[in-house]
Amino acid sequence: MEHLTDKVALVTGGSRGIGRATAIALAAEGVKVAITGRHFDSLQETIELLETEATAVVCDMQQAEDIEAAVAHTIETFGQIDILVNNAGIMKTASFMETSLEDLREMFETNVFGMFQMMQQVIPHMIDRQSGDVVNIASMSAVNSSPQTAAYSATKFAVTGLTEGMMREMRQHNIRTFTINPSAVLTDLIGETSLDPETMIHPEDIADVIVSQLKLNRRTFIKTNQIWATNPVQK
Ligand SMILES: NC(=O)c1ccc[n+]([C@@H]2O[C@H](COP(=O)([O-])OP(=O)(O)OC[C@H]3O[C@@H](n4cnc5c(N)ncnc54)[C@H](O)[C@@H]3O)[C@@H](O)[C@H]2O)c1
Numbered sequence: 001m002e003h004l005t006d007k008v009a010l011v012t013g014g015s016r017g018i019g020r021a022t023a024i025a026l027a028a029e030g031v032k033v034a035i036t037g038r039h040f041d042s043l044q045e046t047i048e049l050l051e052t053e054a055t056a057v058v059c060d061m062q063q064a065e066d067i068e069a070a071v072a073h074t075i076e077t078f079g080q081i082d083i084l085v086n087n088a089g090i091m092k093t094a095s096f097m098e099t100s101l102e103d104l105r106e107m108f109e110t111n112v113f114g115m116f117q118m119m120q121q122v123i124p125h126m127i128d129r130q131s132g133d134v135v136n137i138a139s140m141s142a143v144n145s146s147p148q149t150a151a152y153s154a155t156k157f158a159v160t161g162l163t164e165g166m167m168r169e170m171r172q173h174n175i176r177t178f179t180i181n182p183s184a185v186l187t188d189l190i191g192e193t194s195l196d197p198e199t200m201i202h203p204e205d206i207a208d209v210i211v212s213q214l215k216l217n218r219r220t221f222i223k224t225n226q227i228w229a230t231n232p233v234q235k
């Protein structure tokens with residue numbers, strides 16, 4: 001297994017949920033962490049939980065100049081980026097006929113275009129160093145689409161396509177790319193559910209999977225996974 005100590009990670013959407021849990025888990029491994037999000041105060045709350053060198057940057061994934069500035073800040077602060085965790089995302093649920101074009105666009109802006117721009121900013125630094133790890137959070141909604149989530153699913157299917165093609169181009173540069181496909185995780189994004197929270201996946205469980213995959217010997221990686229709750233029960 002690889003050690004992650006002294007590596008540098010940039011985690012998007014680090015203010016809560018899966019992003020916060022991942023930042024905490026990476027920090028516990030000795031990784032220096034930069035987190036991004038839209039609100040300075042909630043980013044600061046995460047920073048206080050990190051037992052490592054850490055920095056926070058306000059960055060709206062819908063703004064290309066914010067993404068550029070966040071990457072520049074991370075490189076200026078830590079000198080490199082070894083691990084990019086593309087986690088920031090939104091979900092708006094509605095029946096197909098009630099889905100507005102505006103909501104579809106907003107989800108594509110954050111979940112797909114933001115991720116695309118973040119990768120285009122970070123990957124050149126990884127190519128220069130002939131090493132890097134990109135972790136893209138897709139979803140089980142990238143595998144199966146369902147009533148009420150056709151538009152969200154479309155963004156996550158797009159994440160899969162974007163990620164796989166990029167991965168096939170970049171592995172010749174020793175860049176590993178992991179697509180993470182969780183089912184329902186207990187976070188603000190999922191909101192109220194009929195499931196007993198204790199039986200759902202918790203954000204820390206996703207963080208554990210990410211850390212364990214990153215620790216694999218660099219000659220190998222898990223291209224895509226599917227993370228399920230063992231026995232989700234109704235409340
Ligand atoms: N919770 C689930 O059931 C679940 C399941 C599968 C995949 N996912 C994916 O996991 C990722 C994280 O979701 P979560 O469940 O932790 O949700 P969350 O709502 O708790 O966190 C989402 C994070 O993304 C940030 N974010 C949203 N829009 C942004 C923007 N425009 N610019 C910058 N930051 C922005 C938020 O501020 C927040 O920090 C998302 O990509 C989501 O689609 C979640």
Ligand SMILES: CC(=O)[C@H](C)O
Binds near residue numbers: 139185
């Ligand atoms: C919210 C989500 O992405 C689903 C449940 O996989």
